[in-house]
Amino acid sequence: MKYFKFIAIGFVFGIIMYKSQAVSWFRIYEMFRFESFHMYGIIGSAVILGIGMVQLIKRKKLKNIHGEEIQFTPKMKSVPRYLIGGLIFGLGWALAGACPGPLYVLLGTGTWSILIVLAAAILGTFLYGVLRDKLPH
Amino acid sequence: MFDFIYQPWPWYVSGPLIALVMFLLLFTGKNFGMSSNLRTMCSIGGAGKFSDFFKFDWKNQVWNLIVVVGAIMGGFFASQFLSADTTVDINQQTVASLESMGFANPGDAYVPEEIFGWDAIKSFKGLMILIIGGLLIGFGTRYAGGCTSGHAISGLSNLQVPSLIAVIGFFIGGLIMTFFIIPLIF
Numbered sequence: 604m605k606y607f608k609f610i611a612i613g614f615v616f617g618i619i620m621y622k623s624q625a626v627s628w629f630r631i632y633e634m635f636r637f638e639s640f641h642m643y644g645i646i647g648s649a650v651i652l653g654i655g656m657v658q659l660i661k662r663k664k665l666k667n668i669h670g671e672e673i674q675f676t677p678k679m680k681s682v683p684r685y686l687i688g689g690l691i692f693g694l695g696w697a698l699a700g701a702c703p704g705p706l707y708v709l710l711g712t713g714t715w716s717i718l719i720v721l722a723a724a725i726l727g728t729f730l731y732g733v734l735r736d737k738l739p740h
Numbered sequence: 741m742f743d744f745i746y747q748p749w750p751w752y753v754s755g756p757l758i759a760l761v762m763f764l765l766l767f768t769g770k771n772f773g774m775s776s777n778l779r780t781m782c783s784i785g786g787a788g789k790f791s792d793f794f795k796f797d798w799k800n801q802v803w804n805l806i807v808v809v810g811a812i813m814g815g816f817f818a819s820q821f822l823s824a825d826t827t828v829d830i831n832q833q834t835v836a837s838l839e840s841m842g843f844a845n846p847g848d849a850y851v852p853e854e855i856f857g858w859d860a861i862k863s864f865k866g867l868m869i870l871i872i873g874g875l876l877i878g879f880g881t882r883y884a885g886g887c888t889s890g891h892a893i894s895g896l897s898n899l900q901v902p903s904l905i906a907v908i909g910f911f912i913g914g915l916i917m918t919f920f921i922i923p924l925i926f
Contacts, residue, residue, distance in 0.1 A: 606806045608768055613807035616761045617814015622745075622822060623754030626815070628851045629828045632838070635911075635918035638831040644751025645758065646892055652759040653897025660766065667769040678885060678895065678902035685902050688883030689891070689909020695876025696910060697917035698869060700851065702888040703881060704774035707808045709851070711815025716856045719867070720874035725785075727878025728778040732793035738883065 620708045628700025635697050683739045695727075746824040762893055770803060773890030774811075775881040777804050819850075826850040841926035854926070869925065884909060 620626045623645055634642035659665070660673050667673050696702050699720050701709060706724065709717040731738075749757075762772040779794065780801040787794035819826070828847045838846035843854050853860065860866035881887040884906045886895060892910070895903020 606803065608764075609803045609806040610810040610813070612761060612764050612768070613810020613812075614814040614817070615757075615764075615810075616807070617811035617816075618818040618822065619749070619754055619757045619761065619814075620811070621815050621818035622749040623751070623758075624748050624828050624850075625754065627828045628855060629830045629834070629838075629847050631914075632918060632922075633830045633834040635914045636834055636837065638834045641751050645755040646888075648752055648755030649758040649762070649893050650896045652756050653762060653893060654899065656759065656763055657897050657899075665767075667767050669769050671769065673766050673769075675898050678900050681902065682905055685884050685891075685905035686909045686912075688880050688885065689906040690880070690913035690916075691876050692880025692884055692887060692906075693910040693913020693915075694917045694921070695873050695878075695880055695913075696888070697914040698922070699873030699877060700855070701877075702774070703778060703877065704811065704887070704889055706877075707774075707811040708815035711812035711817075712819040712850065713816070714851055714856055716858075716861050716870060719861065719870040720877070723871045723874025724878030724881075725778050725781050727875040727880075728775075728882045729782045729787050729790070729794075729878075730875070731879045731882040732779070732782060732787060732791040735791070735793055735883075 616704070617708045617711060620705055621712065626701060626705035626708045626712075631697060631700040679740075681740055687739070695724075745822055748829065758893060759897070762889075762897065765807075768803075771890070772894045773804075773886055774808075775887040775890060776801065777808055778878050779882060780805060841923065843926070865925070880913070 624630045625642065625645055630642055633639045657675070664672050701717070701720065703724065706717055706721050710721065765772045780798050783794040783796060783798040826849055828850060830847045835846045843852055846852065855869060861870060884891065886903070886906060891903040891906040896907065
């Protein structure tokens with residue numbers, strides 16, 4: 604039962620992603636062509652609300668359901684890692700029209716060909732793991 | 741009165757709801773980041789034999805795989821029971837640009853047949869598009885340490901400079917693909 608809440612959160616996430624059309628290839632293509640505000644509105648409003656909520660959590664030292672203060676781990680400082688890695692990810696995001704979360708949501712809609720993208724994404728992560736010592740970070 | 745549920749949800753409904761998902765995860769003691777699952781699956785599959793990067797106690801990550809199961813169910817439920825139709829009302833300029841590359845009726849289906857349909861994946865080119873797309877996603881997201889959920893939503897919400905750099909990278913890559921590579925492919 605301790606996992607039920609995660610099923611529920613994932614379920615809600617899946618519905619939001621499908622209904623917002625953020626998992627549609629067309630919306631991603633449209634976003635990168637700057638021909639609609641839709642995707643910018645989704646990400647922008649999530650971030651603006653997110654900034655306010657993170658500030659609230661930090662200032663009020665809010666606790667999670669286990670009674671621990673909610674912590675934010677800072678990301679390691681680097682430029683090449685985020686810029687190069689991000690650029691590679693961006694190429695894939697625009698080509699397949701999906702990022703990791705939407706891959707699963709699309710699977711649920713019965714878009715079976717997304718399994719190929721998912722399998723390749725797992726392989727891509729594996730290749731990164733094998734090559735990471737040779738890459739600039 | 742519930743008619744709006746069956747229509748596509750506008751950004752000002754969807755965006756705040758995504759922020760809510762992030763906060764539900766923070767309050768359960770976790771983080772919002774979907775790409776970690778790919779690493780977890782490598783680890784479960786025995787990738788630790790090839791790289792220490794996959795040697796970690798993946799049992800601590802099971803919750804994230806459960807979120808994925810929920811997301812699959814959510815996608816199924818929303819597409820089957822919460823949608824009047826599957827059209828995506830994209831800008832007419834976007835439609836025109838896709839038509840000029842040979843896409844038929846862009847936006848009539850939820851995703852393009854030319855990329856995800858059976859005829860597409862039976863061709864070598866179509867198969868390569870999906871495979872290369874997946875490889876770039878999986879490699880890039882782990883290199884950058886996160887994807888749209890981990891960097892663009894969680895990271896920017898916490899005003900992290902690394903996430904801003906990553907999001908700039910996402911856009912450079914996305915623009916190169918959209919304006920220079922996709923027109924070459926189609």
